[in-house]
Amino acid sequence: MAQPQTQAGAANGISNGERQDPGGFKLKFCTVCASNQNRSMESHLRLAAAHYPVISFGTGSLVRLPGPSIDKPNVYQFNKTSYDSMYKELESKDPRLYRANGLLNMLERNRGVKWGPERWQDWQVGAPRLEHNTDRGAEGLEGGVVDVVITCEERCWDAVIDNLMERGSPLNRPVHVINVDIKDNHEEALIGGRGILDLADSLNKAAAEEREANPSGFDSGNAASRAGFDERVPEIIGEWQERWPNLPAVWTLAWF
Amino acid sequence: MAAPALSVEQQIKQLDDARKLVLSDANYYPQIIQGILPIAAPGARVELRRWVSDFLAETFASPSIPAQQKETMSLIVLDTLKSMIENPQEDAAVVKSVVQTAASVYPLVVRWIINNSYDGPTWEKMLAIKSRILRIWDTAATGVRICCIKFAQRVVLVQTKGPDADPRRGDPLEVSLSMVPPNHPLIPPNNLQAEASGLLDRMLAVFQENISDAILVDATLNSLSILIRARPHIANRILNVILNFNPLKQANSPMTPKSRVMIKSMEKTTRSLLVHILKRDNQHPLAGKIQQYVERMMRSKSDIFDEQTRKRGPPEPTDGLDAAKRQKLSAQVKPAAPKFHVPPLAPGSHSVAELFTVTTEEGLKGFDVAQLAEHLVVQIGITILQRLDADTLNQAVEGVRKRLQSMSAAQPEMLNAATAPLDVEEDDDYEPDFYGAEDTEQILNKLDGAPPLEETKLQAPAPDMALGHFTLPAPPPLTHEQVAQVGQGTVARVFEVMQTLEEKGKTSKAGINRLAASAYDRPAWITIITRLATRASAGLEEVNAVKLEPHQMPPFSLGNNIRESLYRYIFEDFRKRIDIAVQWLCEEWYNDKMQMKSGEDAVLHYEKWAIKVIDGIVPYLDGQDRALVIKFLGEIPGLSMEVLERVKGLCVNPTTVNMALQSLLFLVAYRPPARELVLAAVEDVWNTYEDARPVVVKLFTKYRPDYAERIKAVEEEKKSNGVAEVPQAVAA
Known part of the structure; x- marks a missing residue:
C-alpha cells in the first residue's frame, strides 16, 4: 500500500482504513462530481479519513438522485437541502427501493461527512469556511482555497476549467485540476476513491519533500535543478496512471 | 512580536490563531498584518517566513476583504515583499507566495498611484519587485515560474486598455490602462502599454519555443481567458498564436507515461480555452478558425491516443465494467482474508470428529458441543455462518477436502463406491442412478445404516468411514429414440432462434463466399443452418448410412434432421423462401463436391434434396409462377435429367x-x-x-x-x- 511517510517517526498505524494522522505538510484537496453525492463524497470521506484537508462540490445544475423510474428522478437544490433531509424524505417515500438501490446508504454516509451538497459554481474561492468546521476534512481549509482539485468525470473537469476561466483568476493562486474518470455507481466510486487517495498520497509526498529542508535559495544553482512539486505533478500522475489504468486521468495547472 | 522564548511550533500555533481571528472578522487585518511583518525579517526561521508569505498571499487574494482595505494594506507590505524577493537565498516556497502576492497587489498599487501621483517611493518599490520577478521568470524553480507567468498576466491586464471603469470602484480585475490619465508623471500610459505588449509577447513565447514543459503552457493558457475576453484589442494576437500552436507536436516521439500526461494536458487545456472563448462569443471574427482548430485537435488527439490505447492491448480503461478488470480491482479493494491453515491429519485412523476439527487449539478441541442445548447450538451456528468470511470458510472446506483426499489416497481399498454393496436391497427412496448429488453427510448416513455384512466390515471402527474413491456410475445409454428426440429438440431450438430474428430486406449477396455470421439477422442465421446441415456432419454419416440401412428406424442423422426442418421451413412459404432453397442447395452441391474430393464413398445429398424440393413445389405451381421456376432452375447449381x-x-x-x-x-x-x-x-x-x-x-x-x-x-x-x-x- 502506498503510504507516504511524510514525517519521520510518525506512527503509521492502519486499522479499518483509517490511519493515524501523520502530521506534517498537507496539500489541500477538493473533490468534484456532478451531484456531490456519490463519487466526490466517497473520495471526500476517504481523503478526510486519511487526514487530508478536503472539501467537495458538484458541477451540475441540480442534485439529481435516481427515483422510482428513470424519468422520475429526485431533484434537490444545491446548498439548500441537507443530506439528512434527503435521507428522511426518501426513507419516508419508499424505504425498500432506496435501501435496495443504495441511496439511503449513500446519504447515510454523506450526512456523516458534511451538511449538504455544494455547487462548484457557487463556491466563492478564498472566502473563509469557518462555519464548515464540523465537516469531515475541514481542518486546514479555513482559508477556503485548495491546492488540488480532483474531478470524477471529464464533463466535470470541463465545467471546472470553464468556470475558473470565467472567474478570471482573481486570486493568482495556482491549482492543479485533475480528472479521474469514475463511472457513477457505488462500486466504481469505491474503487475510484481508493485511486484518488493513492493519487493524493503520491502528490502529497512530493509536496512534502519540496517543503522539507530547503536551505539553499531559490535561484542558486541547485534550486533550479531540484524538481519542485508543481513540476513533478505530470510525472506523478503518469506513474499513478500506470498503477490505475482503469481510471483515465487528465490534468492541467489552472488558476483560482 | 512573539516572545523569543516560544518555540517555532508555538509561534506558528499563535499565528494560526491570529489567522482564524481575521478569517472570522476581516476588520482585524490591518492590525494583524502590521503585527506579523516583523516576524518575516530576513534572519527569521524559514517556517515563519513561509507562514507570513502564505498569509500575505491569502490576504490579498481573499474576496472577503474590501478592495479599499486591501489597497491600504498593500502599501504596508511592499517593503517586506521587496526584501523577501530580493533575497537570493530565499526559500522557493516563500518566493512563490511573494510572487502571488505581488500579482494581487500590483493592480491595487497601480490604482493607488493613479490617484496619488505624488507617491514616488511606493511606485519605486513596486517597480523593484516587478523587475525582480521578471528577472527570475526564466530561471527560478518551476513552481515560481508559473507564478511569474501569472504576475505578467496581471501586469498585462492592468497595462492595457479596458472598458471604461470607475477608478474608485474596487475590483482589481477592472484596473486598466484606461484609468491612467495621459499625463501621469509616474506612470505614462504609453510606457505602460509598451511594457505590457512586450510582456504579452514574452508570455506567448511559450507557444512558439520548442517548450516541452506542459506546466508552463498550461499556466499560460489558463491565465489568458480574461485577457482575451476583457482586452479585445489584444485578443486576436493571442488567439492567432494559440491557433498556430500544436500541443501534439511531441506526440510523434515515443511517449513515456509522463509525456503522455503532459501532451494530453496541453491539448486538452488549449481546447478548453478555445471552447471557452467560442462559447462566450460565437460571433468572434476568429470563430470559424477556432472551430476548425478544435475539431482538428480532437481528431488528431483521438488518433494518437486511441491508437496507443489500441496498441497497448486489451486491458485498457475503455470499459470499467469489464468483469475481468473489475475482479482485478476488487481484489485490490478487498483485503485478503486471513490465511486459514487446516493442519493435515497424521497418518492412521481418525474419527469423523477429528476429520472436521480444524482448530489447532487444544482447549477448543476438547470441548464437547453435545453439552449445549440444541437451540443454542443452532443459534450459534447461524450467527457464525452469517458473520463468517466466505474466504475463510472456503479455506477450511478446502483443508478438510485435502484431508479426505490424503486419507483416500492412503486407504484406497477401504471403500469403493462402485463395488461396495452398500445398498444390497434396492432401496426405494433413492435412485441409484442419481446418487452423485449426495453429499458427504448423506453417504455417511448411508454407511451407518448399511447392514453389517462381512464385506462392509472394515478394519477401522464405524465412524472411521473416511470416504474412499467414489466414481459415479456411467449414465444409462440413450436409446435411439431418445437420441433422435433430443437431437430433434436441438434442431428445433436452432430454428426457433431464426424465427425470432428480423427478416432483412434485400441484403447484398456474397454467394458461396459469404461469411456465415457477419450479421445477426435471419439471412445470416439461415446461412449458419444450411452449413450446419451440409457440412457439420459431413463425412461422419457414410458408415451409418451403409450399415444401418436395414433397420426399421432410420438412424438419427443430425444433418438430415436439419435438412428436414429446413425443407419444412421452406415449404411453409416456398414462393418467398425460394432463395433459401437455392442457397441451401448450393451449399449441398458444394459440400458434395468437397466430399467427393476427399473420398470416393461419400454420401451425396444434393441430387436427392434437389428432387425433393422440386417435387414439393411442382404440385402447387400455376401459370403465374414462371419467374419462380426460372429462378429456381436457373440458380440451382446442378441440373439433372431427373x-x-x-x-x-x-x-x-x-x-x-x-x-x-x-x-x-x-x-x-x-x-x-x-x-x-x-x-x-x-x-x-x-x-x-x-x-x-x-x-x-x-x-x-x-x-x-x-x-x-x-x-x-x-x-x-x-x-x-x-x-x-x-x-x-x-x-x-
Missing part, C-alpha cells in the same frame, strides 16, 4: 405448359453447359405431349429449326391418315 423430368411433367397441364417450356428455353439460352441435356428433354416433351408441340415449335425453332418442318409433316400426316408415326428424335 430434375428436368419434373419440369417436363408440368407440360401435362395446359396452364403450366407455357411456363415449363419457357423455363426450359431459359436454360437453353443461359445455361450453355446444360443446353444439350435440356434440348433432349424438350425432345422428350415433343414426343410425349402432343399438345405441347405448338409451344415447342414457337420457342425452340431457334435451336432446333427442324421442329417447324416436323410439325408441318405431322400435321400433314394427320390430315392424310390421322395416325401419326412419331418421328425419331434428331438429336440424340
Whole structure:
C-alpha cells in the first residue's frame, strides 16, 4: 500500500482504513462530481479519513438522485437541502427501493461527512469556511482555497476549467485540476476513491519533500535543478496512471 | 512580536490563531498584518517566513476583504515583499507566495498611484519587485515560474486598455490602462502599454519555443481567458498564436507515461480555452478558425491516443465494467482474508470428529458441543455462518477436502463406491442412478445404516468411514429414440432462434463466399443452418448410412434432421423462401463436391434434396409462377435429367405448359453447359405431349429449326391418315 511517510517517526498505524494522522505538510484537496453525492463524497470521506484537508462540490445544475423510474428522478437544490433531509424524505417515500438501490446508504454516509451538497459554481474561492468546521476534512481549509482539485468525470473537469476561466483568476493562486474518470455507481466510486487517495498520497509526498529542508535559495544553482512539486505533478500522475489504468486521468495547472 | 522564548511550533500555533481571528472578522487585518511583518525579517526561521508569505498571499487574494482595505494594506507590505524577493537565498516556497502576492497587489498599487501621483517611493518599490520577478521568470524553480507567468498576466491586464471603469470602484480585475490619465508623471500610459505588449509577447513565447514543459503552457493558457475576453484589442494576437500552436507536436516521439500526461494536458487545456472563448462569443471574427482548430485537435488527439490505447492491448480503461478488470480491482479493494491453515491429519485412523476439527487449539478441541442445548447450538451456528468470511470458510472446506483426499489416497481399498454393496436391497427412496448429488453427510448416513455384512466390515471402527474413491456410475445409454428426440429438440431450438430474428430486406449477396455470421439477422442465421446441415456432419454419416440401412428406424442423422426442418421451413412459404432453397442447395452441391474430393464413398445429398424440393413445389405451381421456376432452375447449381423430368411433367397441364417450356428455353439460352441435356428433354416433351408441340415449335425453332418442318409433316400426316408415326428424335 502506498503510504507516504511524510514525517519521520510518525506512527503509521492502519486499522479499518483509517490511519493515524501523520502530521506534517498537507496539500489541500477538493473533490468534484456532478451531484456531490456519490463519487466526490466517497473520495471526500476517504481523503478526510486519511487526514487530508478536503472539501467537495458538484458541477451540475441540480442534485439529481435516481427515483422510482428513470424519468422520475429526485431533484434537490444545491446548498439548500441537507443530506439528512434527503435521507428522511426518501426513507419516508419508499424505504425498500432506496435501501435496495443504495441511496439511503449513500446519504447515510454523506450526512456523516458534511451538511449538504455544494455547487462548484457557487463556491466563492478564498472566502473563509469557518462555519464548515464540523465537516469531515475541514481542518486546514479555513482559508477556503485548495491546492488540488480532483474531478470524477471529464464533463466535470470541463465545467471546472470553464468556470475558473470565467472567474478570471482573481486570486493568482495556482491549482492543479485533475480528472479521474469514475463511472457513477457505488462500486466504481469505491474503487475510484481508493485511486484518488493513492493519487493524493503520491502528490502529497512530493509536496512534502519540496517543503522539507530547503536551505539553499531559490535561484542558486541547485534550486533550479531540484524538481519542485508543481513540476513533478505530470510525472506523478503518469506513474499513478500506470498503477490505475482503469481510471483515465487528465490534468492541467489552472488558476483560482 | 512573539516572545523569543516560544518555540517555532508555538509561534506558528499563535499565528494560526491570529489567522482564524481575521478569517472570522476581516476588520482585524490591518492590525494583524502590521503585527506579523516583523516576524518575516530576513534572519527569521524559514517556517515563519513561509507562514507570513502564505498569509500575505491569502490576504490579498481573499474576496472577503474590501478592495479599499486591501489597497491600504498593500502599501504596508511592499517593503517586506521587496526584501523577501530580493533575497537570493530565499526559500522557493516563500518566493512563490511573494510572487502571488505581488500579482494581487500590483493592480491595487497601480490604482493607488493613479490617484496619488505624488507617491514616488511606493511606485519605486513596486517597480523593484516587478523587475525582480521578471528577472527570475526564466530561471527560478518551476513552481515560481508559473507564478511569474501569472504576475505578467496581471501586469498585462492592468497595462492595457479596458472598458471604461470607475477608478474608485474596487475590483482589481477592472484596473486598466484606461484609468491612467495621459499625463501621469509616474506612470505614462504609453510606457505602460509598451511594457505590457512586450510582456504579452514574452508570455506567448511559450507557444512558439520548442517548450516541452506542459506546466508552463498550461499556466499560460489558463491565465489568458480574461485577457482575451476583457482586452479585445489584444485578443486576436493571442488567439492567432494559440491557433498556430500544436500541443501534439511531441506526440510523434515515443511517449513515456509522463509525456503522455503532459501532451494530453496541453491539448486538452488549449481546447478548453478555445471552447471557452467560442462559447462566450460565437460571433468572434476568429470563430470559424477556432472551430476548425478544435475539431482538428480532437481528431488528431483521438488518433494518437486511441491508437496507443489500441496498441497497448486489451486491458485498457475503455470499459470499467469489464468483469475481468473489475475482479482485478476488487481484489485490490478487498483485503485478503486471513490465511486459514487446516493442519493435515497424521497418518492412521481418525474419527469423523477429528476429520472436521480444524482448530489447532487444544482447549477448543476438547470441548464437547453435545453439552449445549440444541437451540443454542443452532443459534450459534447461524450467527457464525452469517458473520463468517466466505474466504475463510472456503479455506477450511478446502483443508478438510485435502484431508479426505490424503486419507483416500492412503486407504484406497477401504471403500469403493462402485463395488461396495452398500445398498444390497434396492432401496426405494433413492435412485441409484442419481446418487452423485449426495453429499458427504448423506453417504455417511448411508454407511451407518448399511447392514453389517462381512464385506462392509472394515478394519477401522464405524465412524472411521473416511470416504474412499467414489466414481459415479456411467449414465444409462440413450436409446435411439431418445437420441433422435433430443437431437430433434436441438434442431428445433436452432430454428426457433431464426424465427425470432428480423427478416432483412434485400441484403447484398456474397454467394458461396459469404461469411456465415457477419450479421445477426435471419439471412445470416439461415446461412449458419444450411452449413450446419451440409457440412457439420459431413463425412461422419457414410458408415451409418451403409450399415444401418436395414433397420426399421432410420438412424438419427443430425444433418438430415436439419435438412428436414429446413425443407419444412421452406415449404411453409416456398414462393418467398425460394432463395433459401437455392442457397441451401448450393451449399449441398458444394459440400458434395468437397466430399467427393476427399473420398470416393461419400454420401451425396444434393441430387436427392434437389428432387425433393422440386417435387414439393411442382404440385402447387400455376401459370403465374414462371419467374419462380426460372429462378429456381436457373440458380440451382446442378441440373439433372431427373430434375428436368419434373419440369417436363408440368407440360401435362395446359396452364403450366407455357411456363415449363419457357423455363426450359431459359436454360437453353443461359445455361450453355446444360443446353444439350435440356434440348433432349424438350425432345422428350415433343414426343410425349402432343399438345405441347405448338409451344415447342414457337420457342425452340431457334435451336432446333427442324421442329417447324416436323410439325408441318405431322400435321400433314394427320390430315392424310390421322395416325401419326412419331418421328425419331434428331438429336440424340
